[in-house]
Amino acid sequence: MINTLWKALGILILVYAMTMTMLVPLGPGLLEFQDVNRVIPSILEDRSVPEFQVIGFGTHWNQQPDSLQVFVQSKGQLAALEVIRVDDATHATVGLTLPYSLPAKSWNVLINHPIDGTLLLENGLFLSDRFIDAKATWPAPSFVEHTSQLGFHFPYQPRIVETIRNLMLHVPLWFTMFLLMGIGFVASIKQLSNPRDQLNDDRAVASVQVGIWFGILGLLTGSLWARFTWGAWWVDDPQLNGALVSVLVYSGYLVLRQAVDDERLRARLAAVYNLFAFVILVILLMVLPRFSESLHPGKGGNPGFNSYDLDSALRAVFYPAVIGWMLLGTWMYLVTLRMKRVNRQIELLP
Amino acid sequence: MRQHTPWSRYRFLTAHAFRMEWREKHGLAGLFLFALASVYACYQVAGGRASSETWNALAWVVLMFSAFNAVAKPWPEDSDAMRQYLKTTLRPSEWILARMTFYATVLSILSVLIFLSFTVFLGSVHFNASQGLAFLLGLECTAIAFAALLSVLSAIASRAGAGFGLTAVLGLPLIIPIILISTRYGTDILKGILWIDTAHHLLFLGALTGGIGALGFILFPYLWRD
Numbered sequence: 001m002i003n004t005l006w007k008a009l010g011i012l013i014l015v016y017a018m019t020m021t022m023l024v025p026l027g028p029g030l031l032e033f034q035d036v037n038r039v040i041p042s043i044l045e046d047r048s049v050p051e052f053q054v055i056g057f058g059t060h061w062n063q064q065p066d067s068l069q070v071f072v073q074s075k076g077q078l079a080a081l082e083v084i085r086v087d088d089a090t091h092a093t094v095g096l097t098l099p100y101s102l103p104a105k106s107w108n109v110l111i112n113h114p115i116d117g118t119l120l121l122e123n124g125l126f127l128s129d130r131f132i133d134a135k136a137t138w139p140a141p142s143f144v145e146h147t148s149q150l151g152f153h154f155p156y157q158p159r160i161v162e163t164i165r166n167l168m169l170h171v172p173l174w175f176t177m178f179l180l181m182g183i184g185f186v187a188s189i190k191q192l193s194n195p196r197d198q199l200n201d202d203r204a205v206a207s208v209q210v211g212i213w214f215g216i217l218g219l220l221t222g223s224l225w226a227r228f229t230w231g232a233w234w235v236d237d238p239q240l241n242g243a244l245v246s247v248l249v250y251s252g253y254l255v256l257r258q259a260v261d262d263e264r265l266r267a268r269l270a271a272v273y274n275l276f277a278f279v280i281l282v283i284l285l286m287v288l289p290r291f292s293e294s295l296h297p298g299k300g301g302n303p304g305f306n307s308y309d310l311d312s313a314l315r316a317v318f319y320p321a322v323i324g325w326m327l328l329g330t331w332m333y334l335v336t337l338r339m340k341r342v343n344r345q346i347e348l349l350p
Numbered sequence: 351m352r353q354h355t356p357w358s359r360y361r362f363l364t365a366h367a368f369r370m371e372w373r374e375k376h377g378l379a380g381l382f383l384f385a386l387a388s389v390y391a392c393y394q395v396a397g398g399r400a401s402s403e404t405w406n407a408l409a410w411v412v413l414m415f416s417a418f419n420a421v422a423k424p425w426p427e428d429s430d431a432m433r434q435y436l437k438t439t440l441r442p443s444e445w446i447l448a449r450m451t452f453y454a455t456v457l458s459i460l461s462v463l464i465f466l467s468f469t470v471f472l473g474s475v476h477f478n479a480s481q482g483l484a485f486l487l488g489l490e491c492t493a494i495a496f497a498a499l500l501s502v503l504s505a506i507a508s509r510a511g512a513g514f515g516l517t518a519v520l521g522l523p524l525i526i527p528i529i530l531i532s533t534r535y536g537t538d539i540l541k542g543i544l545w546i547d548t549a550h551h552l553l554f555l556g557a558l559t560g561g562i563g564a565l566g567f568i569l570f571p572y573l574w575r576d
Contacts, residue, residue: 265510284527
């Protein structure tokens with residue numbers, strides 16, 4: 001009973017997570033704060049109001065266009081911009097009426113809208129050196145942070161945008177690979193301490209066989225993500241190298257098994273190699289990337305999907321996805337293991 | 351009658367490995383010839399004016415393949431009959447330690463040779479004396495790491511009866527973490543980064559060597575069992 005239940009539960013959770021992954025809409029965000037006529041260098045000369053175009057992603061500015069507020073903000077200074085017109089849902093034109101000199105070069109753009117909430121574009125406005133005066137101040141406008149009125153949605157992330165859905169595939173697939181290789185590691189230790197028991201050898205090889213597939217899927221989804229965010233299918237990065245090498249190391253495990261005929265000896269040699277492989281896996285994926293520069297999130301001082309990136313909507317799908325993939329991986333492992341046991345019994349038949 | 355301790359047996363085994371190797375001089379000579387010929391092939395490929403990146407990359411690749419070549423030679427002690435006999439007289443952990451020491455020494459000498467022949471053929475324009483010494487230190491640490499890993503892997507391969515091909519198949523992926531650290535260290539040195547700022551790579555290498563060595567030390571007895 002319980003044996004059927006957890007499998008059904010795993011599939012249900014996975015179906016839920018994957019459906020949500022594909023169907024939940026992405027929240028609004030800011031794409032660009034565009035200097036339409038490239039007027040910034042001439043602000044000083046004619047004192048006219050330069051126009052800028054704000055481009056949003058999935059915003060609703062055509063509804064309630066009068067409530068749109070645009071600010072720029074830097075180093076605790078905040079200035080309101082005049083909204084000249086709202087072109088459509090994602091385009092608006094604003095006038096930059098800033099004082100003669102400004103305290104900073106780089107400004108964040110903030111937009112308030114009753115439906116979308118407060119949106120932020122980091123370093124959206126960049127000024128040249130000659131506008132800088134560290135002491136410049138002006139009266140602060142009243143700014144109230146708006147919360148979004150939209151329903152359940154994934155957060156907008158610059159550069160990641162829609163591919164944020166890959167989070168529910170790429171990360172859980174690697175987690176599952178780790179889980180399976182961990183099972184193999186424990187099985188190999190047991191195999192060495194109790195060489196008469198063939199079950200542990202079967203466990204080790206079954207977990208590695210299934211784990212390699214999860215590793216390959218992890219590589220493929222990672223490659224897709226790399227193409228979108230970094231512009232190449234593969235980049236020279238410690239985390240990526242480690243991932244590829246660990247899959248190769250485990251392929252070596254299967255090659256080693258093919259090379260030995262005697263069953264007892266094969267079990268022992270494979271177990272010794274598997275312990276090496278797991279230690280190398282941990283070093284490659286958990287230790288080395290943390291000490292070198294890496295583009296990969298969460299490594300080399302590069303912020304990942306940590307507490308402030310994983311909002312409640314992502315959590316509501318990500319955690320079930322992790323559990324679902326892990327349960328599916330475990331099920332696949334158990335089926336592979338049973339196949340091996342059955343084949344062993346068949347070979348023993350007269 | 352002399353008392354035999356693990357330490358004395360270890361010393362004897364190490365000395366024995368060197369003695370056996372010295373008796374058949376063609377083994378060592380072949381190893382050094384392979385390294386020299388590789389360096390000369392690199393010189394022909396990259397030319398005398400290799401950039402520092404090429405210099406760095408070729409040096410590590412030559413060391414890596416020389417290391418694989420060093421462990422390729424089968425040992426008479428690896429035969430089943432010899433193992434059966436040795437099991438009654440000594441412990442496998444002493445045996446693997448002796449072999450690691452032997453390989454570490456051979457590969458250290460080999461890395462000095464590779465470094466010198468690289469400076470002769472591919473030039474030493476990319477570094478001054480202290481940088482050269484730092485690079486050589488990196489080569490030595492890497493050689494010892496290779497020795498720790500490859501002596502266990504060649505033991506697995508010879509026990510599997512599959513010979514050198516299997517050592518290469520198992521060894522190449524496992525050796526990549528070591529090579530990754532080493533090349534980073536070498537790049538930093540040749541870029542002119544202060545030794546103290548990149549010395550943490552050597553610490554990693556040391557930790558990795560210690561970990562692999564300890565794992566091999568613990569696991570090797572299982573390879574000897576029947």
